[in-house]
Amino acid sequence: xxxxxxxxxxxxxxxxxxxxxxxxxxxxxxxxxxxxxxxxxxxxxxxxxxxxxxxxxxxxxxxxxxxxxxxxxxxxxxxxxxxxxxxxxxxxxxxxxxxxxxxxxxxxxxxxxxxxxxxxxxxxxxxxxxxxxxxxxxxxxxxxxxxxxxxxxxxxxxxxxxxxxxxxxxxxxxxxxxxxxxxxxxxxxxxxxxxxxxxxxxxxxxxxxxxxxxxxxxxxxxxxxxxxxxxxxxxxxxxxxxxxxxxxxxxxxxxxxxxxxxxxxxxxxxxxxxxxxxxxxxxxxxxxxxxxxxxxxxxxxxxxxxxxxxxxxxx
Ligand code: COA
Numbered sequence: 001x002x003x004x005x006x007x008x009x010x011x012x013x014x015x016x017x018x019x020x021x022x023x024x025x026x027x028x029x030x031x032x033x034x035x036x037x038x039x040x041x042x043x044x045x046x047x048x049x050x051x052x053x054x055x056x057x058x059x060x061x062x063x064x065x066x067x068x069x070x071x072x073x074x075x076x077x078x079x080x081x082x083x084x085x086x087x088x089x090x091x092x093x094x095x096x097x098x099x100x101x102x103x104x105x106x107x108x109x110x111x112x113x114x115x116x117x118x119x120x121x122x123x124x125x126x127x128x129x130x131x132x133x134x135x136x137x138x139x140x141x142x143x144x145x146x147x148x149x150x151x152x153x154x155x156x157x158x159x160x161x162x163x164x165x166x167x168x169x170x171x172x173x174x175x176x177x178x179x180x181x182x183x184x185x186x187x188x189x190x191x192x193x194x195x196x197x198x199x200x201x202x203x204x205x206x207x208x209x210x211x212x213x214x215x216x217x218x219x220x221x222x223x224x225x226x227x228x229x230x231x232x233x234x235x236x237x238x239x240x241x242x243x244x245x246x247x248x249x250x251x252x253x254x255x256x257x258x259x260x261x262x263x264x265x266x267x268x269x270x271x272x273x274x275x276x277x278x279x280x281x282x283x284x285x286x287x288x289x290x291x292x293x294x295x296x297x298x299x300x301x302x303x304x305x306x307x308x309x310x311x312x313x314x315x
Contacts, residue, residue: 001118001119001122001130001162001163001164001165001167001168002162002163002164002165002166002167002168002313002314003160003161003162003167003282003313003315004062004063004065004161004162004163005059005060005061005062005063005064005065005160005161006058006059006062006158006159006160006161006279006282006283006286006287007054007055007056007057007058007059007060007061007062007158007159007160007283008055008058008156008157008158008159008276008279008280008283008284009050009051009052009054009055009058009156009157010041010051010155010156010157010270010280011041011042011043011044011046011051011155011156012041012044012045012046013041013042013043013044013045014039014040014041015039015040015041015042015154016028016038016039017031017032017037017038017039017151020150020151023144023145024144024145024147024150024151025147026147026151031151034245034247035151035152035245035246035247035267035271036245036246036247036249036265036267036268037151037152037246037267037268037271037272038268038269039268039269039271040153040154040155040269040270040271041154041155041156041270042139042154042155043137043139043140043155047081048077048080048081048087048135048136048137048155048157049080049081049087049090049091049094049135051135051155051156051157052075052077052087052090052091052133052135052157052159053090053091053094053095054157055133055135055157055158055159055279056073056091056094056095056131056133056159057095058159058283059131059133059159059160059161059283060095060131060161062161062286063161063163065129065161065163067095067096067097067131068096068097068098069129070097070099070129070130070131070161071099071126071127071128071129071130072099072100072101072118072121072127072129072130072131073088073091073092073097073099073100073101073102073130073131073132073133074088074101074102074103074104074114074117074118074130074131074132074133075087075088075091075101075102075103075104075132075133075134075135076103076104076105076106076110076111076113076114076132076133076134076135076275076276077103077104077105077110077134077135077136077275078105078107078110078136078138078141078274078275079137079140079141080135080137086101086102086103087103087133087135088101088102088103088133089101091133097131104117106275106303106307106309107274107275107303107304107305107307108242108244108272108274108275108277108301108302108303108304109173109242109275109301109302109303109305109307109308109309110134110274110275111132111134111158111275111276111277111278111279111299111301112171112173112278112299112300112301112309112310112311113173113309114132114134115132115162115168115171115299115311116171116173116309116311118130118132118162119168119171122162122164128163128164129161129162129163130161130162130163131159131160131161131162132159132160132162132279133157133158133159134157134158134159134274134275134276134278134279135156135157135276136155136156136157136273136274136275136276137155138153138154138155138203138272138273138274139153139154139155141153141184141202141203142202142203143202143203146202146203148205148207149202149203149205149207151271152244152245152271152272153271153272153273153274154270154271154272154273155273156270156273156276156277156280157276157280158273158276158277158278158279158280158281158282158283159279159283160279160282167313167314167315168311168312168313169225169228169229169231169296169312169313169314170224170225170226170228170229170311170312171225171309171310171311171312172221172224172225172228172309172310172311173221173307173308173309174217174220174221174307174308174309175305175306175307175308176213176217176305176306177305177306178209178213178305178306179304179305179306180204181205181206181209181210181213181306182203182204182205182206182210182303182304182305182306183203183204183304184201184202184203184204185201210306211245211247211248213302213306213308214242214244214245214248214302214306214308215248215251215252217302217306217308218241218242218248218252218300218301218302218308218310219251219252219255219256220308221300221308221309221310222239222252222256222298222300222310224310225298225310225311225312226298226312229312231296231312233256233257233258234258235296236258236262236296236297236298236312237262237292237295237296237297238262238263238264238285238290238291238295238296238297238298239252239253239256239258239262239263239297239298239300240264240278240281240282240285240297240298240299240300241263241278241300241301242272242277242278242300242301242302242303243265243266243267243270243271243272243273243277243278243281244267244272244277244302244303245267245272246265246267246268249263249265249267252300264281264284264285264290265281266280266281266284274303275301275303277301278299278300278301282297282299291315292315293315294314294315295314295315296312296313296314296315297312297313297314297315298310298311298312299311299312299313
């Protein structure tokens with residue numbers, strides 16, 4: 001398969017590091033030096049569905065495709081307003097598509113999971129045009145009084161349209177389940193017949209463990225897809241890495257011994273937007289005209305689970 005259209009959508013509210021110093025014991029210097037984040041977009045008046053639908057419509061317009069021609073929609077999402085139906089159903093109705101759809105929760109790796117699933121759909125020969133939408137609102141997961149986690153995230157949506165092609169060169173998905181290092185429980189109630197206490201726990205994150213996992217997993221997955229495809233790091237034109245922490249991205253860059261220009265960044269503007277991070281970055285470099293036909297692109301993401309994945313594709 002190949003990517004023929006990209007789109008993204010951001011909330012209008014920009015929350016700068018300086019703004020966070022009014023509600024948290026933190027500083028622009030701490031956040032910038034530890035993470036690379038200067039500001040993030042946070043949903044205020046919009047709904048997450050609005051961003052997802054906007055990103056989907058932009059990707060379809062970029063691909064010059066009518067929603068009626070879609071054969072499948074996959075939405076990557078961790079949390080949204082609805083327990084049911086899946087957010088992909090809301091997107092499907094709003095854009096005027098008639099195809100089947102489902103959601104997947106791959107944490108920050110949702111986009112790479114969706115690409116690999118879409119690739120296997122193509123191999124089955126059953127579907128031709130697939131829309132992937134990644135829409136995330138981590139601002140509703142974190143405790144805004146917890147400075148260790150709340151400063152890291154931002155909301156947003158990214159989308160791609162795929163069609164038949166031979167542009168995916170290799171994919172690698174991994175899971176090593178140490179889920180208690182980064183997790184959040186649902187705000188659901190137990191029945192009076194269940195003795196467990198009801199709880200409303202915000203996101204729990206052991207930052208240093210996540211940092212170490214992310215760096216190792218990304219290096220391992222990227223090395224794997226390079227080896228599988230027989231492509232050398234020097235031959236890759238762009239490395240699009242999950243925008244979770246600038247220091248993680250720099251460690252990956254140093255390991256691969258590749259120049260900074262190959263690692264586009266937007267973490268300073270958006271923070272970590274979970275599964276939307278890589279497709280948002282892809283749309284930015286695409287719309288900025290930085291991708292040429294035939295360019296080799298590595299995508300890599302990691303997140304809660306722990307799960308991780310990488311993919312190498314030709315533009
Ligand atoms: N502002 C100011 N100080 C803060 C702070 C903040 N926002 N958050 C934490 N601190 C303090 C800590 O309380 C600690 O203080 P102490 O030394 O007095 O105890 C100090 O800064 C160092 O904290 P530490 O956790 O050791 O910092 P770190 O260098 O590991 O950086 C993270 C913390 C969270 C930025 C880093 O671990 C990280 O990015 N991990 C990966 C997280 C991630 O990417 N999660 C999503 C994965 S998809």
